[in-house]
Amino acid sequence: MITLNPNQWNLVYNIFSFGLISMLACTVYTLVSQSRVLPKYRTALVMSSMVTFIAGYHYWRIFNSFDHASTGMKVDVSGNQDAFNEAYRYVDWLLTVPLLLVEVVAVLALAKEVSRSLITRLVPASAAMIALGYPGEIATGPDAQNTQILFGVLSTLPFLYILYVLFVELGKSLDRQPEGVAATIGRLRLLLIATWGVYPVSYILGMGNDVATENQFVGVQVGYTIADILAKCVFGLTILKIARMKSAAEGMKEDH
Numbered sequence: 559m560i561t562l563n564p565n566q567w568n569l570v571y572n573i574f575s576f577g578l579i580s581m582l583a584c585t586v587y588t589l590v591s592q593s594r595v596l597p598k599y600r601t602a603l604v605m606s607s608m609v610t611f612i613a614g615y616h617y618w619r620i621f622n623s624f625d626h627a628s629t630g631m632k633v634d635v636s637g638n639q640d641a642f643n644e645a646y647r648y649v650d651w652l653l654t655v656p657l658l659l660v661e662v663v664a665v666l667a668l669a670k671e672v673s674r675s676l677i678t679r680l681v682p683a684s685a686a687m688i689a690l691g692y693p694g695e696i697a698t699g700p701d702a703q704n705t706q707i708l709f710g711v712l713s714t715l716p717f718l719y720i721l722y723v724l725f726v727e728l729g730k731s732l733d734r735q736p737e738g739v740a741a742t743i744g745r746l747r748l749l750l751i752a753t754w755g756v757y758p759v760s761y762i763l764g765m766g767n768d769v770a771t772e773n774q775f776v777g778v779q780v781g782y783t784i785a786d787i788l789a790k791c792v793f794g795l796t797i798l799k800i801a802r803m804k805s806a807a808e809g810m811k812e813d814h
């Protein structure tokens with residue numbers, strides 16, 4: 559059990575609620591925007607809608623789990639049956655992180671074989687990154703920190719590999735893209751690294767032996783939620799913007 563002060567408890571409660579509605583609003587927005595881009599870019603928008611829909615569902619579960627685990631300002635973080643369930647987050651990431659990478663590849667509309675080769679490397683690496691992070695995330699007890707460090711390092715290996723593929727491998731195919739497109743993709747990658755980089759930082763915030771302190775719990779939950787909103791909603795809106803720019807450049811007329 560940890561005992562939050564009323565401000566901390568309200569902050570966590572409200573940020574989960576904000577995360578939930580952000581995901582739902584983005585899902586609707588990207589869905590109704592389908593007709594504003596050329597058909598070849600619609601897959602990227604479908605991926606974005608799926609990502610925020612899946613995340614919206616999990617924020618609903620996370621929100622309820624927090625409410626359920628609370629008795630007044632006391633929150634059960636023991637990992638037992640009625641405790642706050644951190645697994646929803648990792649199940650969410652296991653599904654949404656590979657989809658986000660497919661979303662990036664889809665909006666680029668590269669040659670089929672290039673897309674396939676990127677996806678077959680990025681998807682397994684991202685699943686490994688999340689799966690390896692989980693044992694570290696849930697570790698508690700007197701030696702928890704060793705487990706957290708071990709799995710944090712293991713999870714960082716596929717993370718670095720993903721960055722390598724996005725920056726080095728993808729960079730090669732960018733040379734063959736028109737000037738404006740290459741610049742936009744460059745900005746998309748920067749947004750990705752800036753937002754994905756928040757996750758390992760939040761993970762480190764939560765490290766330590768025995769049960770997390772109140773400040774650690776709040777820091778980790780707020781950090782992950784803000785990162786999710788940036789990496790899924792803001793990212794999805796950027797994908798939409800790129801798809802619209804490319805559609806316009808390829809001769810699509812706006813009908814309003």
Ligand SMILES: *C/C=C(C)/C=C/C=C(C)/C=C/C1=C(C)CCCC1(C)C
Nearest residue numbers: 691710713714717754757758761789
């Ligand atoms: C929508 C959710 C996203 C984009 C989640 C991304 C998650 C990561 C980039 C997590 C990375 C981690 C490490 C690199 C090491 C420590 C453990 C993780 C799983 C937090």
